Amino acid sequence: MNKNDVREGTVIALGMNGEGVLKDNGIIVFVPFALVGEKIRYKVLKVASGYAYAKVEEVLTPAEERIRPKCPVFGKCGGCQLQHVRYAFQLKLKEENITNCFRKIAFTEVSVKPTVRGDDEFRYRNKLQLPVSSDGHGRTLIGFYAENSHRVVPVSDCPINAVWTADVIAAFKEYFELCGLTGYDEKSNSGDIREIAVKEVKGKLIITVVATLNDLPEKNKLIAILQNKVKYVFALYLNINRARSNVIYGEKFIHIYGSKDFAADMLGIRYKVGVQSFMQVNDCVCAKLYSTVCALAEADENTTVIDAYSGAGLMTALLAKRAKKAIGIEIVPEAVSLANLLAKQNGLEDKISNYQGKCEEILPDVIHREKSEGNKTVIVLDPPRKGCDIKVINAVKASKADRIIYVSCKPSTLARDVGLITGTLYHDGSEIKKAENPCGDYVIDSVRPFDMFAQTKHVETICVLARTK
Numbered sequence: 238m239n240k241n242d243v244r245e246g247t248v249i250a251l252g253m254n255g256e257g258v259l260k261d262n263g264i265i266v267f268v269p270f271a272l273v274g275e276k277i278r279y280k281v282l283k284v285a286s287g288y289a290y291a292k293v294e295e296v297l298t299p300a301e302e303r304i305r306p307k308c309p310v311f312g313k314c315g316g317c318q319l320q321h322v323r324y325a326f327q328l329k330l331k332e333e334n335i336t337n338c339f340r341k342i343a344f345t346e347v348s349v350k351p352t353v354r355g356d357d358e359f360r361y362r363n364k365l366q367l368p369v370s371s372d373g374h375g376r377t378l379i380g381f382y383a384e385n386s387h388r389v390v391p392v393s394d395c396p397i398n399a400v401w402t403a404d405v406i407a408a409f410k411e412y413f414e415l416c417g418l419t420g421y422d423e424k425s426n427s428g429d430i431r432e433i434a435v436k437e438v439k440g441k442l443i444i445t446v447v448a449t450l451n452d453l454p455e456k457n458k459l460i461a462i463l464q465n466k467v468k469y470v471f472a473l474y475l476n477i478n479r480a481r482s483n484v485i486y487g488e489k490f491i492h493i494y495g496s497k498d499f500a501a502d503m504l505g506i507r508y509k510v511g512v513q514s515f516m517q518v519n520d521c522v523c524a525k526l527y528s529t530v531c532a533l534a535e536a537d538e539n540t541t542v543i544d545a546y547s548g549a550g551l552m553t554a555l556l557a558k559r560a561k562k563a564i565g566i567e568i569v570p571e572a573v574s575l576a577n578l579l580a581k582q583n584g585l586e587d588k589i590s591n592y593q594g595k596c597e598e599i600l601p602d603v604i605h606r607e608k609s610e611g612n613k614t615v616i617v618l619d620p621p622r623k624g625c626d627i628k629v630i631n632a633v634k635a636s637k638a639d640r641i642i643y644v645s646c647k648p649s650t651l652a653r654d655v656g657l658i659t660g661t662l663y664h665d666g667s668e669i670k671k672a673e674n675p676c677g678d679y680v681i682d683s684v685r686p687f688d689m690f691a692q693t694k695h696v697e698t699i700c701v702l703a704r705t706k
């Protein structure tokens with residue numbers, strides 16, 4: 238098999254990124270946007286030892302689940318991977334992916350419960366992130382990155398983002414043109430605007446312009462354009478980022494217009510969202526996820542809940558309401574301030590302690606202290622995609638906590654971390670290996686996906702671990 242060969246084959250399996258997998262003369266070929274059972278004509282893009290990457294040239298026998306994608310840039314933009322698949326089948330694919338991750342990474346067979354879905358398959362996102370670049374001929378591009386790249390695919394709307402998306406894009410196009418502002422070029426570290434980020438909080442928007450400039454020109458004109466085009470109450474921030482790196486935000490956020498943060502409520506808890514707070518992207522699925530975490534925690538008036546990676550503290554507060562106390566640990570100082578405010582606003586300050594810092598540094602001591610007080614302990618883990626640090630895993634494994642609720646946004650790191658906690662995997666000081674005689678104090682009690690990210694390959698999962706002894 239050589240690069241640029243055009244060949245035919247039938248897809249036999251699903252890959253971890255939602256792609257089709259087929260075998261061609263002993264070589265495993267990964268083909269994005271191809272479905273199991275489909276006969277396809279494909280073009281080889283890259284050949285490595287034992288495997289290859291290819292793209293679909295033509296679907297010769299389409300699967301029953303294949304549908305026409307809604308978005309004109311589907312397949313070019315890296316945002317969605319599954320718009321060509323009937324929604325009910327997307328959920329099946331995600332369940333299968335989680336099963337495969339546990340089988341292949343953690344050497345564990347799990348029975349994955351049916352996925353909990355939201356009300357909307359489209360227009361569900363409350364958070365929009367639009368990189369801005371230049372086409373090299375003086376045209377400023379606003380859009381999304383192509384898959385695995387930093388090349389901006391221009392868009393005028395996005396069907397998974399909120400209804401205000403097209404208006405926000407149109408407003409910024411008008412403003413950039415008016416002021417002659419250029420998009421950022423990563424190679425030469427030049428250009429004015431790097432990104433536009435928008436979060437919706439209960440019908441109000443927090444808009445951030447990430448720029449290399451000290452100040453935005455014609456601020457009042459930008460405010461007027463936004464007021465005219467986007468019919469929502471909004472706050473406007475400038476974030477200054479001149480770093481030659483692909484980290485989105487610089488350290489400095491400058492408040493330009495509107496309220497500094499906005500109030501929201503969920504499941505009876507009132508809270509504030511600021512420009513830097515982490516927010517789950519799908520309000521409807523988020524409420525279902527948090528309710529389920531609370532129910533699964535089985536906390537009572539004798540229970541301490543440790544909420545590791547606690548963000549702005551909403552889940553900590555929901556857990557505290559049912560428990561003796563709850564302890565949040567979060568790295569972002571602004572999120573911790575908001576979590577403290579949230580505890581106060583909801584009359585829970587006596588039941589909640591929030592620590593600012595890294596879980597790997599704080600969690601071991603917190604577990605030790607709580608266990609020595611003799612309380613029933615539940616640990617909730619909700620890390621970013623890369624999963625938990627090994628120090629966190631070791632502390633949780635040795636914790637003797639009654640239950641561990643792992644909330645994950647990446648099945649492969651979930652499987653790895655659960656394998657380490659339950660003992661099917663171990664860390665030998667430098668790498669993770671399969672345990673020959675698996676043993677540990679925890680077993681998997683349940684695994685349930687939540688479709689926080691419809692049309693994409695991503696999925697949120699709650700995995701409950703129960704103590705065996």
Ligand SMILES: C[S@@+](CC[C@H](N)C(=O)[O-])C[C@H]1O[C@@H](n2cnc3c(N)ncnc32)[C@H](O)[C@@H]1O
Pocket residue numbers: 515516517546547548549550551552566567568569572594595596597619620621646
């Ligand atoms: C997936 S979010 C979950 C937030 C929160 N549980 C929620 O539902 O809103 C992960 C959080 O972990 C925080 N974080 C990332 N690395 C961390 C670390 N090493 N220690 C503590 N917090 C961390 C992030 O800032 C983010 O708020």
